[in-house]
Amino acid sequence: MAYETLIVEIEDHICLIKLNRPDALNALNTKLLAELCDALESADKNDKVRCVVITGSEKAFAAGADIKEMSSKSYVEVFMEDLFADASNRLMGIRKPIIAAVSGYALGGGCELAMACDFIIAGDNAKFGQPEINLGVIAGMGGSQRLTRYVGKSKAMDMNLTGRFMDAEEAERAGLVSRIVPAKKLMDEAMGAAAKIAEKSTISTLAAKEAVNRSYETTLTEGLKYERRLFHALFATDDQKEGMGAFLEKREAQFRDR
Numbered sequence: 001m002a003y004e005t006l007i008v009e010i011e012d013h014i015c016l017i018k019l020n021r022p023d024a025l026n027a028l029n030t031k032l033l034a035e036l037c038d039a040l041e042s043a044d045k046n047d048k049v050r051c052v053v054i055t056g057s058e059k060a061f062a063a064g065a066d067i068k069e070m071s072s073k074s075y076v077e078v079f080m081e082d083l084f085a086d087a088s089n090r091l092m093g094i095r096k097p098i099i100a101a102v103s104g105y106a107l108g109g110g111c112e113l114a115m116a117c118d119f120i121i122a123g124d125n126a127k128f129g130q131p132e133i134n135l136g137v138i139a140g141m142g143g144s145q146r147l148t149r150y151v152g153k154s155k156a157m158d159m160n161l162t163g164r165f166m167d168a169e170e171a172e173r174a175g176l177v178s179r180i181v182p183a184k185k186l187m188d189e190a191m192g193a194a195a196k197i198a199e200k201s202t203i204s205t206l207a208a209k210e211a212v213n214r215s216y217e218t219t220l221t222e223g224l225k226y227e228r229r230l231f232h233a234l235f236a237t238d239d240q241k242e243g244m245g246a247f248l249e250k251r252e253a254q255f256r257d258r
């Protein structure tokens, strides 16, 4: 399907989604968010796709929600339409792994979108921030919640209250990003990570994603039980027999998502 605000390519089990509003530094407007949810849900349903990568341009992953689109809205409008709730919920419903490949600015809703992905690989030029405070509002899609879980209260408060940007090195030190690479190598690294994930059984990657995400929502005891049950359940799959059999036979596993 052709999109107005995205470029989507599917190759070798990887769905690459490039945010494409260069004139607005990929600001997230209603159209882009709707198209992004549509592209992600299509990838989630597509048996050929095993991993998704979301990226932007070299200058900006996304500079936030579209300020021009939002600025004149009233409280009643944003409350009644429950601005961004649908996109936020639909993003959380995606079961396949999603990597955010971040170059340049990931600000406001852009930083929140990256954090809603499963992990972030950053170019050494990446800049993360929750500058909504400068606009007389606060973060609305995870900047006070997910960021706090990623980097702890002190840094999350600093980012949300001062609106300052965090560079890639600080973001890696703080645990916001999983790895930093030279900006020019960002897509090679992100696609390489996606290819590694795409080699696995999709049943296992969905289970792994679900188990890690569960740790945010429950106690340690319940989380450990949940993880154990998923682990047990994977013994019902052909892919578990194939994975363990291949190890014992000293060959590469050929997973068939069964």
Ligand code: DAK
Pocket: 023, 024, 025, 027, 028, 063, 064, 065, 066, 067, 068, 082, 083, 084, 085, 088, 105, 107, 108, 109, 110, 131, 132, 135, 139, 140, 141
């Ligand atoms: N929205 C709309 N347009 C934007 C934009 C944005 N967020 N960011 C940049 N642009 C546009 C600029 O207006 C400019 O357009 P023209 O003037 O050329 O037409 C073009 O992109 C290039 O930007 P600049 O000329 O400003 O480029 P610079 O290199 O000088 O500066 C910058 C780059 C990223 C530092 C700067 O553009 C900037 O500060 N941008 C705004 C960053 C920001 O404040 N982001 C937070 C937005 S608020 C919610 C959920 C989420 C949210 C809200 C509610 N609910 C669930 C209720 C999220 C809110 C936000 O993200």
